[in-house]
Amino acid sequence: MTSVIPFTGRATDYRVILSEYLREFGDELKAEYNKLTSTEKRACREEILALRKERSTMKACSNLKAVQTEVRSAFGKLKMDFASACARTGCEGFLIAVRSSIEDYHEPQSIYTKGAAKFVKGVLKMEPGILTLKFESSAVSSAGTENQVPGAPAKFNKTQAVSSIRGALQQKLNEILRRNNVRIIRKGNQKEIKMNYEAKIVERYGVTLVGFPCKLTNPANLGCIDLEKVINTLGAGTCYWTKLSKSELKARCK
Missing domain, CATH: 1.20.5 (Single alpha-helices involved in coiled-coils or other helix-helix interfaces)
Known part of the structure; x- marks a missing residue:
């Protein structure tokens, strides 16, 4: 669709309020x-x-700070609903939600009814707060080592994804360089893959990357969806390095 909003005469960094935009240009x-x-x-x-x-x-x-805010807001409302439901129905129980990765910073969220707190103290011989912290410790230390609950979405770890892509790109590049008797790129020189691609990789080694599913940039600059696409194409073998012919290399260097 073509935007109908007139952008002429707008100041730099001008922001459009969606509700006003829809009222004016809805038809x-x-x-x-x-x-x-x-x-x-x-x-x-x-x-x-x-x-x-x-x-x-x-x-x-x-955006870890945004996640913290979202956790406080979402579980703040959930705890109020949980307490209200227990009060209306006479049910006893507890609710615990904790981070699942050491890279997350949000604090544990928990609520115990009077009967649930009495159970934890009497049977488990600990304070409810200690149970919450023990569960958090277990969740963080075992993250990624146990099977996911059926139907639960897998947590995407961007740091691991970026590291995996960089390692795979370097490994595949070294393989083609080795086949062509070219000095391989050592681990300490990974920046050559991420910066100044044309001069450092294409012109220097005479190879190019084929099948990269999005804009070729530092993997750390990609969003999670694009990172998943890159990982999938690398795994499927549709993203790979290939040797350029002399004529192709000459054309790229112009």
Whole structure:
């Protein structure tokens, strides 16, 4: 779809308030949308959903402070609902939610009814707060070593993904250089893969990367969805280094 908002005359860093934008241009947007074919409408919806997923995933992966705020807000409401439900129904129980990785910083969230607290003290011989901390310690230390609960989404570790991609790219590059009797890139020189790609890799070694599924950049600059795409293509063998012919290399160097 083509944007109907007039950007001419806008100041640098001007921000549009969505509600105001929709009030002013809602009819034009509907008219533009109705002009699309069913296939184009489907593609538009899929693109929006993918963008929403990427933004929410990137937030959870790279903005730890935002995750802390989200945890406090979400579980603050959940604990209030839990306490209210127990009070209305006379049920006893407890709710514990803790971080699952040492890279996360949010604090444990827990609530115990009076009967549940009495059970923990009498049967487990510990304070409820100690049980919460023990569970957090177990969850963090065993993260990634036990099977996921069926249906539970796997936690995406961006740091591990970036490290895995860098290692795979270097390994595959060294393999093709070794086959062509070229000095391999040592671990300490990984920056050559990430910075100044054309001069450091293409022109120097005469090889190029084929099948990279997104913009070629430092993996640390990619969002979680793009990182998953790169990992999948590397694993499937559709992303690989290839030797350039003399004519191809000459064209790239121009």
